[in-house]
Amino acid sequence: MSVDRLRAFKHLSAGIALALLAAACSSATPTAAPATAVPAKATEAPKPTDAPKPTDAPKPTDAPKATEAPKATDAPKPTDAPAANKANTVVIDRAEDTVSLDPDRAFETLTGILHKAIYQTLVTFPADSASEIKPMLAEKWDISKDGKIYTFSLRKDATFSDGAAVTAKDVVFSWNRLINIKGNPSSLAGNIAGVKATGDLTVQLTLTNTDPSILAQLVNTAFGVVNSEAVKKQGGTDAAGADKTDKAEQWLNQHSEGSGPYMLEKWEPKVQTILVRNPKYWGTPPAIERVIFRNVAEAATQKLQLEAGEVDIAMDLTADQVPSLKSNSKVSVFESAGDTVFFLLMNADKTIGGPMSNPKVQQAVRLAIDYEGQKALLGGKASTPASIIPIGFFAAYPEDKALKRDVDGAKKLLADAGFAKGFDIELAYPDFTYSGFNFGTAAQKLQADLADVGIKVTLKGSEVGVWLDGYRQGKLGFCMSLWGPDFRDPGNYLEFLPGKKVGERAMWSNTNSDKTIQDLRDKALVETDPAARAKLFASIQDYLQQNGPFAPVVQSAVQVGLNAGLKGFVYNPQWFVDVSLLSK
């Protein structure tokens, strides 16, 4: 039984890890990546030669006109439903973490995929990365000088699945509903002071504080636009108090009211979710008529089903499963860097961090880590980030700019700091596996790495909840942690700077940090011009490579198994897969 239980725990951690699997970015290998501060172009991103061109960034000129809308013959006939035509159906294995399919309440990874196909946002990312902002329901937008007012002009031809036009009042309703329902995703709207329609097709968004990453946050399907009339009919409301009075959730769990290429056909909780092509879609109709997401939590099961040809995409494979799939001609594997960064925190407060609060010791630790070894432990396309910002993000340094191991340099720094003979320290970490990264194994490797420079580490793994308490309150002197982005913009990583959320967990404040980084932080918090932002983030990364209480250890990897007959798969760190690009 003990083995069973052990295994159960392994499954549990793997399950949690996969269910929470944070997104990955289009990767750039050391050789392929441009050595500039420009976002790594997805040189390795899959090139589906015959995939339909991404239609999610339609230019006003090439957008299909309303008159070109799919003809009635394209519409799915209800009688087609039972026996799914294999050529017209895509089956996807994915651990289901759905809590709700109401776009203003859902904030899970699977709902991110589903809602990308159902609900559309005003702005979006390119098909294969999060490196720039592209128009979607909005044709263009203006930003006020102080960076607090965004005025969006909506495109004229977009319609909902019932044929009604997408207008400014729908956007206002959707966003106010998101804010007033106060659910998990409303955390993205915390900085929104107000939203109003200034015309049939113009929306004005006002922020409380300037936030250059707001557009990247608006890409999240929580900001997807719902058909306000239809949702109101089902008891939906956007008024204050909607957390108590809104009654539309149950309806939205089984029906959809969006403008995207697909509609929700059916959700059987924990069994499957079925999307069906939207017959009235205003854009290019997708090739696949029906997409079935089956809840398969176990990675080994997903692999078996993929090999048997029963599913087209297995989304939760682990890196160690990949080698055995590579010899199978019926299967292809997409591999890319993930966007979770695992890092060490060295408390800047001397009473908590002890020797770890010494800036020279902090740099010595950064030089002592065997980055290649950590990559090998994680496997797949794991990479070493140059700083805390994951490779693939806007302005993030590519991997060849990452620090390299330098044992002699680390020893010298320790000697300069007065620790020529090293010291003893305890490393706290949560005892679990996330995105294939086992904290215990990684900690043992770090223990060996640091021993090479004279730092004797005692390992202290604990239950996640217990560890999290100490971590959140900044009570840990030396610990290992992870950060998965809340939204795909480097602005999210300003949290690691002095006085910000993660900075405070390392007791890094305005009083014990220098002015250089405080100035960079204050500028990056408000700068909206992309070129100027890129420069600021370059300087921040340069600074963090030499200073500060954090040491990035490794960046996660992601692997997706694909049936060789499937075309058009493009990986995106935000929505993982845009099912409207798939074909067979």
Add this chain to the structure above:
Amino acid sequence: MLILRFLARRILLSLPILLGITLLAFIISHLVPSDPIVANLGQRAMSDPTIVAAFRSEWGLDKPLPEQYLSYVGNLLQGNLGKSIKSRRPVIEDLKAFLPATIELALSSILLGILVGVTFGILSAVSRNSWLDHLVRIFSLIGVSVPVFWLALILLFVFYSRLGIVAGPGRLDPSMTAPPLVTGLITVDAILAGQWDVLKNALSHLILPSLVLGSYTTGLIARVTRSSMLDVLGLDYIRAARAKGLSQRAVVMKHALRNAMVPIVTVIGFSLANLLAGTVLTERIFAWQGIGSYAFLASTSLDFQAIMGVSLLIALVFIATNLVVDLLYFALDPRMRTS
């Protein structure tokens, strides 16, 4: 009359047990050094007091613990099991949705266990120390000791992935549509609807998980049947029966088996309850969305109402099977009826 009195007493006694279970489940799930906020809200949402307050108030977590428990019991007495955080619907609906899958799997496993286990247990006892006996003992030992996850993956690999002779994970192929919902057991519903292709597909999907889930039970039943039969076969009245010139078949099936049944029934009842409660690993590997998967999710996300609901359900199953087993004793052993 005796049976009725017995029944009434047992049912009355089970009420405090159920109440105790709710209290235990409540205390244990609140002793875990973790917070449902951490398990259910994102990093960012957690640091937003408005969202945390709305979450606490929606799920009643803003009230003191004793009040939370009392209001749970109050609702329970009115037949309301509360609402699940993870599915956002009433727990009773979740149980209704997920229990049939587990019942279907557990029943087919126990059926397999009884057919194979009892048959081979008898054969083994009758031909003690023969090659058949050794073979049965080896297989039952393997059945009892092999880890479920390993067996599941091996069987899937060989019979589904390589040979392709049985259906794989899930209850139906993706191309199949489940029959109209009546009992929730796909096989039964398919028969009711006369959808024979669905029935065939569902049975094919049942084979491997039933084998895996039933492996331990089959081994256990075979071992208990064998030893119980050996005990009985050595008794004087069996020798007397043989002396009367009764056929081997009559001696074994009529005279010995009935007396050997008491421990066998006990172990079958116990196994059935265990099967219903212990399907987590099998359900996970076979993507079988039953009560095991539900319990797993509820406990990892500290979904209190769901944890309580599942605990109550499992307690009920144990109480009910124990009751049925005791009633079977009455039927099997005349001495029970008079004492």
